[in-house]
Amino acid sequence: MGKSVQKEVPWSAITDKPGAMTERPPAAGGFGEVYQATYNSHTPVALKRLTNGCPEDLRREFAFMRSLPPHDHITALYGITTDPSTRQQWLVMAWYPLDLHRLFMRPAEHGGPLSLGKKLEIAVELAEMDNVLLTSDFHVRITDFGLSRVVALGGVVNTVGGLGHVLWLALELQAFRGTKPAYTNSVDVYGWGVIFCQLISTLHHRIYKILAPELITPGEGDDWETWHEQLNHRQLADPESLWQLPALLLERLPDHLEPMPPALSEAALGLAGDCLSLEPGERPGMGEVVRRARALLRETAGG
Numbered sequence: 001m002g003k004s005v006q007k008e009v010p011w012s013a014i015t016d017k018p019g020a021m022t023e024r025p026p027a028a029g030g031f032g033e034v035y036q037a038t039y040n041s042h043t044p045v046a047l048k049r050l051t052n053g054c055p056e057d058l059r060r061e062f063a064f065m066r067s068l069p070p071h072d073h074i075t076a077l078y079g080i081t082t083d084p085s086t087r088q089q090w091l092v093m094a095w096y097p098l099d100l101h102r103l104f105m106r107p108a109e110h111g112g113p114l115s116l117g118k119k120l121e122i123a124v125e126l127a128e129m130d131n132v133l134l135t136s137d138f139h140v141r142i143t144d145f146g147l148s149r150v151v152a153l154g155g156v157v158n159t160v161g162g163l164g165h166v167l168w169l170a171l172e173l174q175a176f177r178g179t180k181p182a183y184t185n186s187v188d189v190y191g192w193g194v195i196f197c198q199l200i201s202t203l204h205h206r207i208y209k210i211l212a213p214e215l216i217t218p219g220e221g222d223d224w225e226t227w228h229e230q231l232n233h234r235q236l237a238d239p240e241s242l243w244q245l246p247a248l249l250l251e252r253l254p255d256h257l258e259p260m261p262p263a264l265s266e267a268a269l270g271l272a273g274d275c276l277s278l279e280p281g282e283r284p285g286m287g288e289v290v291r292r293a294r295a296l297l298r299e300t301a302g303g
Contacts, residue, residue: 009079009092044095119199120297166231168194175239186280193275201256210252246276
């Protein structure tokens, strides 16, 4: 980050104001919209406003981001600005051109498909830090702290709110009886495991196809919204059925792996399987995930 964060950014300092959307429609966000704009005539920035919740939620996210120590992997925050005509408040943050979804959807626009080595580099960066952006040279940046909470003693977060999309969210937080379990580091390991499966597969963002016909019904074409809605419906109507999701991914992933030597594929699938364990206590810690992912990367570079 490196910059001192102003509390208020003058609205007049923002040019190319909302009107040109980001490549992904703003409606894709469950709680807000993000637009690209320009700050001080030359700096590309992202403007974020909330569409759900109350204005205090945006200021809470702003305060949370200001409290974070400077780190290269955290999206830089410039401040908060207010449109005087509407009193709408916006977060002003660094603009990054990519996320994994856009990269997988349109690889030709970004230099072609990623090599296995580059995918593993992204996987390592992800493990060293579920909303994630990429710089133009594919380095990871964390963003979207709207639902973030301070970790309590014991390394857990207790919350009754939503915690992510069905595909990436650990099953113990979706299909449970009684009190909702706490969010722990093992939940992050599970989510990383699903992203890792996407990175080492040839399906990428279409990895949901592996879940048909047990959990989704294939529609025409590659309709993101259709499978997204089907899994959300499963979570609401039949959450117990989601317990088979990791097994379906792991059973069918070998047929869709990126080309790699047998020993490397065995190690990669082993790491994925450990991260997607149904028992949170059996998943590796994130430190072990980093170590094993780096070993895969070294083996790829050496081969």
